[in-house]
Amino acid sequence: MTITSPGTSTSAATVERPAKPAHRPYRVRVAAVRRLAPSFVRITFTGDDLGDFGVDGLDQRIKVVLPLEATGYDTFPTDDWYASWRALPPEQQNAFRTYTARAARAERREVDVDFVCHGDTGPASAWAGRARVGDELMLIGPDATSGVTGSGVEWSPGDARTVLLAGDETAAPAICSIVEALPVDARGCVFIEIPTAADELDLVAPPGVDVHWLPRRDATSGHGEALVVAVRRWTARYVTAWHHGVEVSEVDIEHDILWDVPQGDDPRGTAVSSDLYAWFAGEAGAIKTLRRFLVSEVGIDRRQVAFMGYWRVGKSES
Numbered sequence: 074m075t076i077t078s079p080g081t082s083t084s085a086a087t088v089e090r091p092a093k094p095a096h097r098p099y100r101v102r103v104a105a106v107r108r109l110a111p112s113f114v115r116i117t118f119t120g121d122d123l124g125d126f127g128v129d130g131l132d133q134r135i136k137v138v139l140p141l142e143a144t145g146y147d148t149f150p151t152d153d154w155y156a157s158w159r160a161l162p163p164e165q166q167n168a169f170r171t172y173t174a175r176a177a178r179a180e181r182r183e184v185d186v187d188f189v190c191h192g193d194t195g196p197a198s199a200w201a202g203r204a205r206v207g208d209e210l211m212l213i214g215p216d217a218t219s220g221v222t223g224s225g226v227e228w229s230p231g232d233a234r235t236v237l238l239a240g241d242e243t244a245a246p247a248i249c250s251i252v253e254a255l256p257v258d259a260r261g262c263v264f265i266e267i268p269t270a271a272d273e274l275d276l277v278a279p280p281g282v283d284v285h286w287l288p289r290r291d292a293t294s295g296h297g298e299a300l301v302v303a304v305r306r307w308t309a310r311y312v313t314a315w316h317h318g319v320e321v322s323e324v325d326i327e328h329d330i331l332w333d334v335p336q337g338d339d340p341r342g343t344a345v346s347s348d349l350y351a352w353f354a355g356e357a358g359a360i361k362t363l364r365r366f367l368v369s370e371v372g373i374d375r376r377q378v379a380f381m382g383y384w385r386v387g388k389s390e391s
């Protein structure tokens with residue numbers, strides 16, 4: 074139940090020769106900054122190597138590596154970056170955060186990332202809030218020349234005929250990409266909790282998929298409150314004959330990352346809902362509540378649902 078570090082992912086390893094890592098660092102610069110809504114800024118990056126950026130769309134996760142104030146990226150290791158980065162003294166360690174590649178245009182060597190602007194409390198949000206055309210950054214993303222595809226993507230609906238997606242503003246980029254890729258005959262429901270009504274983004278969904286933007290009541294309403302209510306209501310209507318739930322092991326979200334996604338044929342609950350595939354991401358406390366509700370109370374088949382804590386109130390990502 075961890076976020077696989079992109080730089081360490083080697084799912085295509087062969088016995089004879091170590092596989093090329095599925096992800097690698099890209100030096101990029103800001104090509105455009107566009108305010109999408111009060112809480113979202115889209116930054117378009119360009120870089121000489123971005124033609125190799127093997128984005129698979131959907132909820133493709135990447136790392137944004139922030140420059141050190143004095144030395145930029147001078148000490149950032151390019152080979153086996155994660156293990157080497159961990160071995161550095163703290164003052165030489167660049168901060169990095171996890172984001173979603175909202176779009177990639179390999180032919181134009183461009184990648185878009187939609188940042189939630191939550192002020193100066195975190196280095197990534199602070200950087201994005203001040204970004205100007207020409208600023209330099211480093212991304213760690215999929216490498217098309219590695220021959221590995223799908224690494225860092227969790228969306229995996231299989232044969233499910235109904236989809237349920239729910240997330241907060243940090244999951245909005247992933248949800249928008251996923252919805253845009255749904256087949257035209259898809260059906261289901263999407264809930265996206267956002268800070269204010271003005272943060273609703275343009276999103277075109279197939280006709281059978283209802284999209285609900287859920288603005289928070291005010292600045293004091295808790296992250297995920299509206300999401301939990303909406304998912305509970307939807308589930309009450311959708312669930313007709315599911316079995317009773319099974320106990321889930323609790324996740325200590327203060328110390329561990331909540332990342333509970335389907336793993337192969339692992340029997341992870343009752344097989345009662347194969348028609349549905351559900352995907353949840355956002356503030357870890359809210360996702361934990363949804364996980365307990367759907368697995369323990371409702372009895373959703375855990376092979377059909379991904380629960381991902383994207384961030385935690387009061388905690389930095391690293």
Ligand SMILES: Cc1cc2nc3c(=O)[nH]c(=O)nc-3n(C[C@H](O)[C@H](O)[C@H](O)COP(=O)(O)OP(=O)(O)OC[C@H]3O[C@@H](n4cnc5c(N)ncnc54)[C@H](O)[C@@H]3O)c2cc1C
Nearest residue numbers: 171172173189191195196197198383385386387388389390
């Ligand atoms: C797979 C994955 C994909 C993600 N994709 C995106 C994406 O596309 N766009 C995006 O904006 N975020 C995305 N996130 C969430 C993002 O990684 C976190 O919000 C991250 O904490 C931001 O880093 P920071 O440096 O701004 O803040 P941190 O240094 O990590 O945190 C500083 C403080 O800010 C708080 N904080 C962090 N994020 C928020 C927030 N959104 N609102 C309010 N307070 C916050 C923390 O609780 C902490 O108290 C994704 C996360 C994951 C795991």
